[in-house]
Amino acid sequence: MVHTWSSLISTLFLLLLCITGLPLIFHHEIDELLGYDPKPEIAQPGAVKRSIDEIARTALANDPGRVLQYILWDKDEPNNIIAFTNSKVDGDPDAATLRAYDANTAKPLGPVGGGPMLIFLKLHVDMFAGQPGKLFLGAMGFLFLIAIVSGVVLYWPFTRRLSFGTLRDKSRRIASFDWHNLLGAVTIAWALVVGATGVINTLAEVMLSQWKATELADMVKPYAGKPPPVHLASLDKTLANARKTAPDMNVSFVAFPGTPFTSSHHFAVFMRGDTPLTSRLLKPVLLDGETGEVSDARDLPVYLKALLVSQPLHFGDYGGMPLKIIWALLDVMTIVVIGSGLYLWVVKRRKHRSHAITAQPSLQPLR
Amino acid sequence: MTAAHNSRSSANWRTVYGGPLLLGVLSIAGLLSALLSAGPGRYFSWLALGAPVVLTAWFFARRKRT
Numbered sequence: 104m105v106h107t108w109s110s111l112i113s114t115l116f117l118l119l120l121c122i123t124g125l126p127l128i129f130h131h132e133i134d135e136l137l138g139y140d141p142k143p144e145i146a147q148p149g150a151v152k153r154s155i156d157e158i159a160r161t162a163l164a165n166d167p168g169r170v171l172q173y174i175l176w177d178k179d180e181p182n183n184i185i186a187f188t189n190s191k192v193d194g195d196p197d198a199a200t201l202r203a204y205d206a207n208t209a210k211p212l213g214p215v216g217g218g219p220m221l222i223f224l225k226l227h228v229d230m231f232a233g234q235p236g237k238l239f240l241g242a243m244g245f246l247f248l249i250a251i252v253s254g255v256v257l258y259w260p261f262t263r264r265l266s267f268g269t270l271r272d273k274s275r276r277i278a279s280f281d282w283h284n285l286l287g288a289v290t291i292a293w294a295l296v297v298g299a300t301g302v303i304n305t306l307a308e309v310m311l312s313q314w315k316a317t318e319l320a321d322m323v324k325p326y327a328g329k330p331p332p333v334h335l336a337s338l339d340k341t342l343a344n345a346r347k348t349a350p351d352m353n354v355s356f357v358a359f360p361g362t363p364f365t366s367s368h369h370f371a372v373f374m375r376g377d378t379p380l381t382s383r384l385l386k387p388v389l390l391d392g393e394t395g396e397v398s399d400a401r402d403l404p405v406y407l408k409a410l411l412v413s414q415p416l417h418f419g420d421y422g423g424m425p426l427k428i429i430w431a432l433l434d435v436m437t438i439v440v441i442g443s444g445l446y447l448w449v450v451k452r453r454k455h456r457s458h459a460i461t462a463q464p465s466l467q468p469l470r
Numbered sequence: 471m472t473a474a475h476n477s478r479s480s481a482n483w484r485t486v487y488g489g490p491l492l493l494g495v496l497s498i499a500g501l502l503s504a505l506l507s508a509g510p511g512r513y514f515s516w517l518a519l520g521a522p523v524v525l526t527a528w529f530f531a532r533r534k535r536t
Contacts, residue, residue: 259486267489268529285529289522292494296501379508415505422504425516432523 106253107448113246114445120240120301121438123227128419128430130220139220141203141212143182150207155184155338158204162186165211166200173364174338175356178375178382182206185215192361234308241305247298254287276450283443286436293433294440300413310406311363322389322399323366331367332360336395338370345372345388348400352376355385360392368392379421383411493522 110117126133134140159171169188177183184206189199201215229236262269262284270281342354352374358364365371369392373385388400403411415421419430500518503511 258490259483263486267485268525270529270533272533272535285526288490289493289526291490292497293501293519293522296498379505379511412505416501422512422515426504426512426519429516429519429523433519436523436526 106250106257109246109253110250110441110444111448113243113250114441116240116243117247117441118438119230120227120243121434121441123223125431125434126220126223127227128427128434130224131420134216134218134220137218137220139214139216139218141183141215143180143203143205143212144208144210146182146207152206153209155342158184158186158206158209159338161204161209161211162188162202165202169200171359172199172362173356173358176354177203178355183212192359193363196363237305237308241302244298244302244305248295248302251287251291251295251298255291258284258288276447279443279446279450283440283447286443287440290433290436290440294437296416297419300417303410303413304417307410310410314404314407315363318401318404319366322401323368325398326366326368329368332392335360335392336370336390341370341390341395342372344390344395344397345374348388348397349374349386352386355382365389369398370395379415380412383415384408385411493525496521 131140135142155174159174162171162174163169166188169190170192171186172189172192172194173187175185175187177185182205184204185201186204187199187201189195201217203212203215204210205212225231229240232239265281265284267288268285270278270285272278338357342357345354345357346352353376355373355375358371358373360369361367364373365387366389369389372388372390374388375382375385384403386400386402389398390396391398402408419426496518500515500521503518504515505511
């Protein structure tokens with residue numbers, strides 16, 4: 104009963120998540136192909152990196168009337184610098200414009216993201232329904248986890264007389280039953296991890312609010328009552344100070360004062376390590392918006408670290424192209440599990456309706 | 471569990487859950503290995519997470535046709 108209902112309620116949305124998730128596994132490659140992932144020019148020998156202040160000025164000149172929210176350093180393309188502009192510093196994330204700039208020439212390279220992959224992403228993340236849509240999908244993901252666990256319990260009575268890997272093609276129903284069991288059994292750990300990390304990701308905003316209300320509020324206490332900065336400090340100076348605080352790390356992104364990732368008084372420079380794991384574990388350095396001096400630097404709390412580590416485990420983007428292909432195959436296998444489960448339920452219901460009391464020993468739990 | 475009982479009912483937790491459990495442990499190891507080590511960990515993750523796919527293909531190839 105638990106297995107039937109937890110799956111049925113979530114089936115439609117799980118299919119949506121699996122199907123939109125499939126192209127998203129390859130969003131980098133698809134964006135590159137469609138021209139939404141600009142690449143920096145080949146650096147001339149002896150090229151000198153432009154100052155970040157110059158790139159910031161160029162970005163503002165490119166989008167007149169807007170303000171900078173974030174500047175991000177592409178992890179895979181160190182010469183790609185991505186500037187986020189918006190109508191105001193705390194503007195709607197969907198209204199942000201992302202453009203790439205060449206670190207050596209400060210030339211604009213083109214818009215980042217957008218295009219068809221953005222539609223898939225929105226469908227996958229919140230179905231264009233904002234935070235409520237996101238939390239709803241999180242609940243559907245939670246039902247998916249319940250369905251998996253209850254499936255493990257049912258696996259015993261249903262398959263104890265069958266050897267592992269049995270695939271019969273006696274009828275469509277028996278074939279569906281065998282495929283449902285086999286694919287469900289072999290993908291279970293992956294599906295649990297991708298499902299659970301997906302649920303964790305739906306709570307990102309909630310966790311960020313919690314961090315802002317507790318740790319960040321504590322860090323910016325000395326600034327209580329002060330007006331927000333009028334003239335922002337030089338970005339190059341600010342970044343140099345941040346690098347001094349975390350010398351063995353690189354800058355992931357800088358959040359401008361007033362954006363959701365920092366206080367209204369501070370730049371927050373988020374530093375990252377350089378291994379697959381530490382590159383996800385960001386460390387924020389808070390710097391005074393007017394002077395660029397370091398005010399505080401603390402590791403993120405456990406729940407935000409968990410969120411950051413859970414992201415690669417959901418996206419499958421941390422083991423090269425072969426891992427992405429395996430991710431896609433496991434996703435397709437999960438689609439088959441969900442589809443065959445739905446089919447088995449429909450057939451069973453039809454049988455009940457027509458009062459056909461034919462014995463179906465092979466699909467009944469064995470006692 | 472006696473031998474006589476075993477022969478009468480071939481089902482025990484190992485025959486039912488053994489295969490899936492082994493693949494599950496292998497999958498988790500693969501998911502973590504690529505995260506913890508970029509070189510060998512990555513290669514191991516391809517093998518470990520590819521195992522469910524390969525095994526399914528193998529079961530499909532040698533299924534009994536009726």
